[in-house]
Each structure stands twice: as C-alpha cells, then as structure tokens.
Amino acid sequence: MHYPEENPWTIISEKQVYDNQWIGLTEYQVINPSGNLGIYGKVRFKNTAIGVLPLDDDMNTYLVGQYRFPLSQYSWEIPEGGGPLGTDPLDSAKRELLEETGLKADNWTELQRMHLSNSVSDELCIIYLARVLRQFDAEPEDTEQLIIKKIPFDEAYxxxxxxxxxxxITxxxxxxxxxxxVENEL
Known part of the structure; x- marks a missing residue:
C-alpha cells in the first residue's frame, strides 16, 4: 500500500495551554488520518538543542555529569545546551562547550541533525564534533552543578x-x- 507524504491531519482548532521562555504547549482539536475526531498535544521548543562531542588528539573525550531534574537521576553526557531559534547554532555550540568544560576548539564539524521526540515535540538537535582543543576556565550557568570527566573515547562508547x-544526544x-x-572518515 502506498501512502502520500502530504499531511493527513486536519486541524479544527488550537489553544495554547502553557508557555514559558523555553517551551510552549499547544492542544489541537483534529481530524486524524483515519477521519476520526481527536486531540493532539505539541510541545514547541524555543531553542535548538545543541550537543558537542569534544575529541582531543589522543582520542579522549569529555563527559559532563549532572543530576537531571525531569529524570530524577544523575546523567553522564557530552556538553549540551540550547541556542535561541534564529541564531547560528555553531555559535551556541562554542558557547556551550566553553560554559560546561572550559574548552575551546579550533576545528568544528557538524555530525548530524535529528529530532529528539517527534511524536510530541518539534525539538531539533544539531550535534558537532569539536577538535584541536584548548583549556580555559569553565563558566557554568547557575542552574548547573557539573562534574567534568576526561576519558578515552572508547570508554564513552x-x-x-x-x-x-x-x-x-550523547x-x-x-x-x-x-x-x-570504523569507516575511516575521521
């Protein structure tokens, strides 16, 4: 069976349920693809998610450890954050790397773009590889209590x-x- 790639959803109405400086939540009254009435909730992100995988000349990377409030658990991650929509995501990546690890990189490569939870949100993530690293002082935000761990990339894997x-993202x-x-593309 072949399905067209056009939008099969019909929006009857929408209302904003919640809004803050990071996200908005909209509830839609819809006619779903099978023709039935329904509702759909969408979380709209006001930032592009950014991930930075720093890699030094000795194939070490840097992980950031922090307690993640929504999960109620501690998490090890690459440096991550967000950048306002409409701004250069590479500038946001450079800022996040410096804030969280104190590192600056001379070489940047975009690794990939991905949607993080496309069933309920429009959040786009851009991930960068940062090479030729130099160490400075970290500048974490006041909401961050971070531990930085330098480990061999194979250990992160x-x-x-x-x-x-x-x-x-990590x-x-x-x-x-x-x-x-593995494919000799580094």
Missing part, C-alpha cells in the same frame, strides 16, 4: 553500549563518531 549513558553523537572511525 562502552558506556553507551552497556547502558550507562542513556542521553539521546548516544547519537558517540555512535555516529564510532561509525566514522
């Missing part, structure tokens, strides 16, 4: 494959870089 790292970045290494 093991942490992803054995489930110690569950953050989606998992995607590490697996993408591992594939680049």
């Amino acid at each position: 093991r942490m992803v494959t054995d489930g110690r790292i569950t953050d989606a 998992v995607a970045a590490v697996l993408r870089l591992k594939l680049m290494i």
Whole structure:
C-alpha cells in the first residue's frame, strides 16, 4: 500500500495551554488520518538543542555529569545546551562547550541533525564534533552543578553500549563518531 507524504491531519482548532521562555504547549482539536475526531498535544521548543562531542588528539573525550531534574537521576553526557531559534547554532555550540568544560576548539564539524521526540515535540538537535582543543576556565550557568570527566573515547562508547549513558544526544553523537572511525572518515 502506498501512502502520500502530504499531511493527513486536519486541524479544527488550537489553544495554547502553557508557555514559558523555553517551551510552549499547544492542544489541537483534529481530524486524524483515519477521519476520526481527536486531540493532539505539541510541545514547541524555543531553542535548538545543541550537543558537542569534544575529541582531543589522543582520542579522549569529555563527559559532563549532572543530576537531571525531569529524570530524577544523575546523567553522564557530552556538553549540551540550547541556542535561541534564529541564531547560528555553531555559535551556541562554542558557547556551550566553553560554559560546561572550559574548552575551546579550533576545528568544528557538524555530525548530524535529528529530532529528539517527534511524536510530541518539534525539538531539533544539531550535534558537532569539536577538535584541536584548548583549556580555559569553565563558566557554568547557575542552574548547573557539573562534574567534568576526561576519558578515552572508547570508554564513552562502552558506556553507551552497556547502558550507562542513556542521553539521546550523547548516544547519537558517540555512535555516529564510532561509525566514522570504523569507516575511516575521521
């Protein structure tokens, strides 16, 4: 069976349910693809999610550890954050790397773009590889209590494959870089 790629949803009405400086939540009254009435909630993000995988000349990377309030658990991740929509995401990546690790990089490569939860949100994530690293002082935000850990990239890969790292951005970045290494694309 062939389905067209056009939008099969019809929006009857919409109302904003919640809004703050980071997200907005809209509830839609819809006619779904099968022709039935329904509702759909959409979280609209006001920032582009940014991930940075720093990699030094000795194939070490830097992970950031922090307690994640929504999960009620501690998480090891690559440096991450967000940048306002309409701004250069690379500038946001450079800022996040410096804020969280104190690192600056001379070489930047976009690894991938991905949607983080396309069933309920429009959040776009851009992940960068940062190379040729130089150390400065970290400048964390007041909402961040961070621990920085420098480890061999292969250890980060093991942490992803054995489930110690569950953050989606970090998992995607590490697996993408591992594939680049295996295919001699680094």
